[in-house]
Amino acid sequence: MEPQGGSRLPKTARNDAPAPAPVPTAPSIEPIVPVPHVDVLTQTVAISLKNLYGIYGIEIWYFNEGTGRLENIALDIDEEQGERRGPTEGLLLKRVTQDADEINRKYWRVEEPQLAFKKLTDKSHSAYLAPDPVGPGFGLPGALWSQIGLYATNGINGIGNSAVSHNVYWREVDELANDPDQPYDERLQTLAKAGFTRAAGIPFQVKNFRGMVIYFANPHGDPANLNCQVNLRMIHHSSQLIGAAAAFRAPQKESETFLRHNMDQTWRRVKTKILTIMRFGGSLQAKKRDELEVSSDRQKVRRRRSSIERVHEFSLRVRKDFKKTALQVKNDFQTKVNRWYTKMHGGNAGVPPSFTWTQTLWTFVGVLVTHTILSRLNYFIVTESADKLSLVLAPLGALTTLQYNLTPAPASQPRVAFFAQVFAITIANLISYIPFPASAAWFRTALAPAIVIPLMAKLGITHPPAGAAAIVFAGMKFQWAHFGIFLCGVSITIINAVLINNMSDKRQYPTSWPYLRRAKAKVALCKDD
Numbered sequence: 033m034e035p036q037g038g039s040r041l042p043k044t045a046r047n048d049a050p051a052p053a054p055v056p057t058a059p060s061i062e063p064i065v066p067v068p069h070v071d072v073l074t075q076t077v078a079i080s081l082k083n084l085y086g087i088y089g090i091e092i093w094y095f096n097e098g099t100g101r102l103e104n105i106a107l108d109i110d111e112e113q114g115e116r117r118g119p120t121e122g123l124l125l126k127r128v129t130q131d132a133d134e135i136n137r138k139y140w141r142v143e144e145p146q147l148a149f150k151k152l153t154d155k156s157h158s159a160y161l162a163p164d165p166v167g168p169g170f171g172l173p174g175a176l177w178s179q180i181g182l183y184a185t186n187g188i189n190g191i192g193n194s195a196v197s198h199n200v201y202w203r204e205v206d207e208l209a210n211d212p213d214q215p216y217d218e219r220l221q222t223l224a225k226a227g228f229t230r231a232a233g234i235p236f237q238v239k240n241f242r243g244m245v246i247y248f249a250n251p252h253g254d255p256a257n258l259n260c261q262v263n264l265r266m267i268h269h270s271s272q273l274i275g276a277a278a279a280f281r282a283p284q285k286e287s288e289t290f291l292r293h294n295m296d297q298t299w300r301r302v303k304t305k306i307l308t309i310m311r312f313g314g315s316l317q318a319k320k321r322d323e324l325e326v327s328s329d330r331q332k333v334r335r336r337r338s339s340i341e342r343v344h345e346f347s348l349r350v351r352k353d354f355k356k357t358a359l360q361v362k363n364d365f366q367t368k369v370n371r372w373y374t375k376m377h378g379g380n381a382g383v384p385p386s387f388t389w390t391q392t393l394w395t396f397v398g399v400l401v402t403h404t405i406l407s408r409l410n411y412f413i414v415t416e417s418a419d420k421l422s423l424v425l426a427p428l429g430a431l432t433t434l435q436y437n438l439t440p441a442p443a444s445q446p447r448v449a450f451f452a453q454v455f456a457i458t459i460a461n462l463i464s465y466i467p468f469p470a471s472a473a474w475f476r477t478a479l480a481p482a483i484v485i486p487l488m489a490k491l492g493i494t495h496p497p498a499g500a501a502a503i504v505f506a507g508m509k510f511q512w513a514h515f516g517i518f519l520c521g522v523s524i525t526i527i528n529a530v531l532i533n534n535m536s537d538k539r540q541y542p543t544s545w546p547y548l549r550r551a552k553a554k555v556a557l558c559k560d561d
Contacts, residue, residue: 072277145227203232395437427498447546459502
């Protein structure tokens with residue numbers, strides 16, 4: 033009899049035994065395949081523009097270390113496939129500017145912005161303006177590059193760092209185009225006419241590849257949304273991502289060429305080996321044995337080498353490395369000398385436009401009225417003080433030159449004019465207390481501008497007349513009383529410039545009152561509370 037629990041036979045002997053478990057196999061993995069025929073920079077630009085608020089488009093520029101010039105980076109797109117509308121170099125657009133929009137043009141019947149827009153974006157246009165290489169300070173890229181500084185970048189390492197500032201300093205393109213202090217550039221003028229009137233340059237640096245992304249903002253949009261921290265953070269991070277994608281293109285092409293060459297070489301070697309085996313049979317194995325014996329002999333010889341030979345080899349390597357380093361230093365020095373020599377030949381900047389007779393007359397009236405008041409005030413002070421006090425007029429002549437000939441220039445603005453003079457004369461008067469010997473007293477007039485001029489640039493109040501005032505007051509002919517009188521003269525000059533310049537339809541002075549605007553904003557905030 034069988035036990036109630038069923039038979040105790042092995043499972044292999046039972047009819048109802050389960051099927052054997054399948055042999056496990058390695059899981060299949062889908063390889064990551066890149067999107068074909070789409071450049072990584074193109075994808076990066078498309079993603080960045082899609083997630084930015086209030087941006088018409090961008091331009092990508094990199095600084096060529098060999099020539100010392102800014103060069104535009106174009107997208108790698110086959111235009112014959114029709115995958116993209118618009119240009120692949122220069123302006124990379126998200127939308128048409130409001131000034132050049134077709135509907136807006138028909139409504140306002142304005143033809144100039146539309147024509148300017150075509151000059152910038154239509155390569156088939158007879159007057160197409162290509163984004164040619166420019167030097168620092170020339171055109172919109174050069175002006176923005178000079179503003180942010182050649183080395184003023186946190187680089188790709190700045191991403192994610194909370195200590196990095198995400199401020200964006202927008203520049204008015206039409207002010208740059210109309211600024212006589214800027215070199216004349218036709219493309220800068222056309223950008224202003226086409227409606228690209230607000231721009232900012234955000235630098236990037238990936239290893240030795242550095243440049244900037246220029247963002248063109250919609251001046252008719254909501255400034256609060258444009259300058260919110262979310263949008264500004266996206267602008268900065270997009271710049272670093274675009275810079276990394278642009279830097280990636282050169283090594284990517286080199287790697288593709290290397291891999292193709294390596295694959296061809298590998299196939300040729302395999303083919304040669306197959307043919308050799310087919311022709312010579314076992315000779316390949318014999319050759320391999322001989323090679324192993326030779327290799328073994330070489331290893332024995334190497335073990336027997338004396339320490340003197342090793343020291344000799346080490347010294348040879350050191351000399352080789354030194355020669356290599358010296359050659360690299362020589363090449364870098366030659367590159368810098370060539371770049372310095374090329375820059376001395378000048379760029380492609382044209383002659384700036386001259387004033388019309390109307391604007392010349394406005395300058396004449398402003399300077400005449402201002403210096404009539406200042407000269408009469410100086411005569412009164414000299415007479416009443418019996419030649420003990422006077423108003424220093426020389427730096428004020430330089431100030432009026434800025435106010436009436438370079439009206440929108442940053443160095444002409446009231447904030448810069450007043451605070452730069454206060455800073456410069458204070459430093460100059462303090463230097464006068466340094467006890468120089470009589471034979472070295474002349475050094476004060478060299479030390480004062482050497483301290484004042486770079487610090488003015490650091491503080492953002494660069495003002496040429498202040499450099500002149502530092503030299504004048506460092507000569508110890510004028511004291512603190514002259515300082516107070518001189519500031520009264522600066523104030524009179526500013527008031528006259530505000531009154532007279534704004535009578536002209538072609539001028540506005542100042543371009544802004546930053547401290548007054550901040551005070552109004554605080555007062556309005558207090559009222560709301």
